[in-house]
Amino acid sequence: MTVATGDSLVCPGGPLLLRGCGTYTDEDGFEYPVDRPVVAVCRCGFSNRLPWCDSTHKRLPPDKRPD
Amino acid sequence: METMSATRATALPGPRGPLSEQVMGALRRDPARLTPTRPPGATEEDAALTLWVLHELSYRGFGDVSPEAEWEPSVLALRRHLQRDLEARLRSRWPGHEFSTETFADDLMAFIEADDGPSVASYVHTQATVEQVLELLRWRSIYHLREADPSTWTLPRLTNAPKAALAELQYDEYGSGRPDRLHAHLFAQAMEALGLSTRHGDYLDECPLEVLEMNNVMTLFGLDGRLRGASMGHLAAFEVTSSVPSSRLVQGLTRLGMAPEIIEYYAEHVVADSVHDQIAVRLICAALAADEPDQAEDIFFGAFTCLDQEARFARAILGRWGVAA
Numbered sequence: 001m002t003v004a005t006g007d008s009l010v011c012p013g014g015p016l017l018l019r020g021c022g023t024y025t026d027e028d029g030f031e032y033p034v035d036r037p038v039v040a041v042c043r044c045g046f047s048n049r050l051p052w053c054d055s056t057h058k059r060l061p062p063d064k065r066p067d
Numbered sequence: 068m069e070t071m072s073a074t075r076a077t078a079l080p081g082p083r084g085p086l087s088e089q090v091m092g093a094l095r096r097d098p099a100r101l102t103p104t105r106p107p108g109a110t111e112e113d114a115a116l117t118l119w120v121l122h123e124l125s126y127r128g129f130g131d132v133s134p135e136a137e138w139e140p141s142v143l144a145l146r147r148h149l150q151r152d153l154e155a156r157l158r159s160r161w162p163g164h165e166f167s168t169e170t171f172a173d174d175l176m177a178f179i180e181a182d183d184g185p186s187v188a189s190y191v192h193t194q195a196t197v198e199q200v201l202e203l204l205r206w207r208s209i210y211h212l213r214e215a216d217p218s219t220w221t222l223p224r225l226t227n228a229p230k231a232a233l234a235e236l237q238y239d240e241y242g243s244g245r246p247d248r249l250h251a252h253l254f255a256q257a258m259e260a261l262g263l264s265t266r267h268g269d270y271l272d273e274c275p276l277e278v279l280e281m282n283n284v285m286t287l288f289g290l291d292g293r294l295r296g297a298s299m300g301h302l303a304a305f306e307v308t309s310s311v312p313s314s315r316l317v318q319g320l321t322r323l324g325m326a327p328e329i330i331e332y333y334a335e336h337v338v339a340d341s342v343h344d345q346i347a348v349r350l351i352c353a354a355l356a357a358d359e360p361d362q363a364e365d366i367f368f369g370a371f372t373c374l375d376q377e378a379r380f381a382r383a384i385l386g387r388w389g390v391a392a
Contacts, residue, residue: 011345012173019235036239040342048314053341055310058180 013065015040015053026051076130077123077268084113090145091120094129098136103144115279118149122286123268126213150287154294157284157372164367171363172353175300179307179348179370184378185385185392188312191319199388200323201261205270206278206384210285211254212267215240220289221298226358229299232350236302236343250335257329277383281376288369296362299355300369303347308377309340 009017018024018041021034032051040053043066047054057065079095082088086109093101105114123129124137136142166174191200215237222233242248255265264270271279288298313336320330356363385392 009345009349011349013176014345015341017342017345035243036339036342037235037243038239038342038346040338040345049338052338054314054337055341055344058311 010043011040012067013062014057015043017041024051075266077127077266079120079129079131080116080268080271082113083116084108084110086113087117087120090117094120094124094132094136094142098133098139098142101139101141101145103141103148105145105148112276112279114149114152115276115283118146118153118283119271119279121146121149122283122290125286125290126216127267150291153280153283153287158368160375161368161371164371166363166367168356168360168363171356172349175303175352175366175370176307176348178367179304179374182304182308182374184374185381186312186315187381187384188315188319190385190388190390192315192322193319194390195319195323195388197323197325200320200325201263202387203384204258204261204329205263206274206380208254208258208263208270209268209274209278209282212251212258212265214251214254216251217285217289218298218302220286221292221295224292224295225299225355228354228358229351232346232354233299233302236306236346236351239339239343250332250339253328253332253335257326257332260326260328275383277376277379281380284372284376288372294365294369296355296359296365297369297372299347299351300366300371301373302369303344303352303366304370304373306340306344306347308374310337310344313337313340 007019011017017038018034019038021039024032024034024039024041026032030051041051042049042053042056044057044060044064046056046060046064048056079091082091085106089106090101109117120129121142124132124142128134128137164178166178187203191203195203218233219237222230222237225233238244240250242250242252246252258265285298285301288294288301313333316333317330317337320333352366356366382392
């Protein structure tokens with residue numbers, strides 16, 4: 001995972017927030033355009049809109065949610 | 068889009084009792100001569116409609132009311148009276164909630180996520196008809212055609228950290244500089260695609276008390292700087308409870324074969340509000356509570372009130388459709 005510029009915030013039980021990225025590149029090297037000031041990257045792995053968070057983590061039992 | 072009626076002035080709605088009739092008459096003729104009292108016999112719905120009309124003067128106003136009315140002392144006196152009444156009722160519904168200042172963000176997130184109010188989205192997902200969805204959208208249009216505006220009032224009332232975070236959230240709501248991506252505009256485009264009016268307030272006359280009140284709550288919390296904590300708590304609850312229901316609405320509207328514009332509107336909220344909820348809870352509310360500890364309780368009060376208002380809305384519309392809520 002690489003980020004061009006910006007800040008990041010790990011949200012307990014939820015996504016990773018990234019601010020000010022031009023693009024986001026995932027662990028497999030796929031590059032995604034970023035068109036909003038802050039994006040939420042999925043950390044639970046169950047999103048239907050990967051790499052972005054779609055709040056699926058809210059429906060998971062506590063032990064399946066990321067730390 | 069030049070033809071879109073969203074830019075045309077809102078029309079005064081029909082009255083719902085002696086108070087709203089008297090107030091709208093005075094607004095049309097001479098706002099300075101408005102009597103700032105609530106006559107006997109004014110129902111809750113009559114008062115809520117009147118407050119909605121008076122609040123509207125601080126947004127874009129009405130085509131047939133002088134813009135002078137916004138700051139007319141007699142208008143402000145009546146507005147204040149009705150706002151106090153509303154706030155007292157909201158506070159009487161708030162049971163209170165224990166939280167820790169050390170784990171404020173996680174406590175607030177858990178409090179909102181524990182909400183188990185009735186879900187309109189779940190019904191739309193699997194069972195609603197096109198007619199029912201259109202009714203839902205007409206009721207929702209009172210807010211969505213001016214989406215994000217009430218929280219903007221709070222911006223200058225905040226300290227640096229929550230202010231920067233709210234500005235970031237609102238920038239995204241307002242299209243990040245692109246008018247065609249403004250959320251209220253996306254909703255107007257969807258309304259147009261569905262053959263509905265895009266002029267703000269055109270469906271107010273068919274909206275029940277619950278719709279009037281939920282809109283009054285957002286404006287009250289936004290306009291009154293004293294209630295900045297409640298305003299941001301309300302925003303947090305709204306955002307946290309948006310993404311999952313928006314996913315269900317996407318699936319329900321797809322099931323019904325509805326216009327792509329309205330499906331795209333809710334799809335946008337699945338992703339956007341998965342960002343906004345974290346910003347609202349962790350970067351706005353927690354920062355506000357840290358900078359101004361006396362606002363912490365009101366943040367929870369605002370969050371509760373949002374969930375409570377949404378539950379009342381859900382019971383109203385599901386009840387109208389004959390669905391047990």
